[in-house]
Amino acid sequence: MLRLSKRVEYALMALLHMDEEADQVVSVAELADQYDIPSDMLGKVMQALARSGLVKSIHGAHGGYQLSTSLDNLVLGDVLEAVEGPFRLVKCQETPESCDQYKVCPIREPVLAIQNQLLDYLASFELKTFRETSKSKKI
Amino acid sequence: MLRLSKRVEYALMALLHMDEEADQVVSVAELADQYDIPSDMLGKVMQALARSGLVKSIHGAHGGYQLSTSLDNLVLGDVLEAVEGPFRLVKCQETPESCDQYKVCPIREPVLAIQNQLLDYLASFELKTFRETSKSKKI
DNA sequence: TCTAAAGCGGACAAAATAAGTCCGATTTAA
DNA sequence: TTAAATCGGACTTATTTTGTCCGCTTTAGA
Ligand code: FES
Ligand code: FES
Numbered sequence A, B: 001m002l003r004l005s006k007r008v009e010y011a012l013m014a015l016l017h018m019d020e021e022a023d024q025v026v027s028v029a030e031l032a033d034q035y036d037i038p039s040d041m042l043g044k045v046m047q048a049l050a051r052s053g054l055v056k057s058i059h060g061a062h063g064g065y066q067l068s069t070s071l072d073n074l075v076l077g078d079v080l081e082a083v084e085g086p087f088r089l090v091k092c093q094e095t096p097e098s099c100d101q102y103k104v105c106p107i108r109e110p111v112l113a114i115q116n117q118l119l120d121y122l123a124s125f126e127l128k129t130f131r132e133t134s135k136s137k138k139i
Numbered sequence C: 001t002c003t004a005a006a007g008c009g010g011a012c013a014a015a016a017t018a019a020g021t022c023c024g025a026t027t028t029a030a
Numbered sequence D: 001t002t003a004a005a006t007c008g009g010a011c012t013t014a015t016t017t018t019g020t021c022c023g024c025t026t027t028a029g030a
Helices: A006-020 A028-035 A039-051 A076-084 A108-122 A129-135 B006-020 B028-035 B039-051 B076-084 B108-122 B129-135
Strands: A055-058 A064-067 B055-058 B064-067
Touching: A006 A028, A006 A039, A006 A064, A006 A076, A006 A129, A028 A039, A028 A064, A039 A055, A039 A064, A039 A076, A076 A108, A108 B108, A108 B129, A129 B108, B006 B028, B006 B039, B006 B055, B006 B064, B006 B076, B006 B129, B028 B039, B028 B064, B039 B055, B039 B064, B039 B076, B076 B108
Parallel strands: none
Antiparallel strands: A055 A064, B055 B064
């Protein structure tokens, strides 16, 4: 239903948090505790962010995660793709067989066009705009 | 995962079909047959479109559905809202209790802002742009 | 007036996806 | 050597989506 997954919400919270604690290493346990997130769940999300290079992971004791680039360089699309994989409006975009209507579908092409425009649009939401509103809580 | 539901796909197919058969009354059975859609399912979708006024329903024998306005006046947002209800990126937008993180959530406000922009954007995709590509198949 | 063809709507069942849990393995600072 | 951390696979549970069933109402036409 065009809804953000919990995984994406968790990723955004974590990234925003790390932005505030600039350059500090933060562990999954800390984040999970602070934001009431199931920690194993958040662990998976952080791993996904690390695999996509949005964050750097530090192994071993006193390890954790760190932003690998400033939030200034990140957009919503980056986060979505990192945690949910490529953005597809319809299933048959990945595997044609997955749509029973594939052969007779009159909407596939126009939907693909929309998907591409939406993809661009998702890249226009900069994470740095998340700063003000979240910071305002602290004032 | 930000994917169009089958219900929305079915609605788009039906609307496009009705646009081509301008003003003719078309039954769920016909549509379901032509596009390989489970007919009870399509029935529900058409009912939703009728409730939202996008189509007119004609009861009784030889009944069916008809566009109540030209496709020219419809946008993707209309269809989404008709079949899935109001567009919400996060659950707590409807019911705060539904997000465990509600109290500590640092992303709610910025996400709401994005939701509103996306809502506008969805209203910019006109269904008439679906015509060309689908018509081209018939040439 | 009867019948068959349609839409209506509620309840249900099945399937798919998302969310969350568990656990053993590895890495590394102290 | 130990404890604190990430890693990743397998698994379970919850939620949502998709599809089905069935009895009801409406209406054109024989
Ligand atoms: S969108 Fe997949 S077949 Fe139409
Ligand atoms: S979006 Fe619902 S609590 Fe953050």
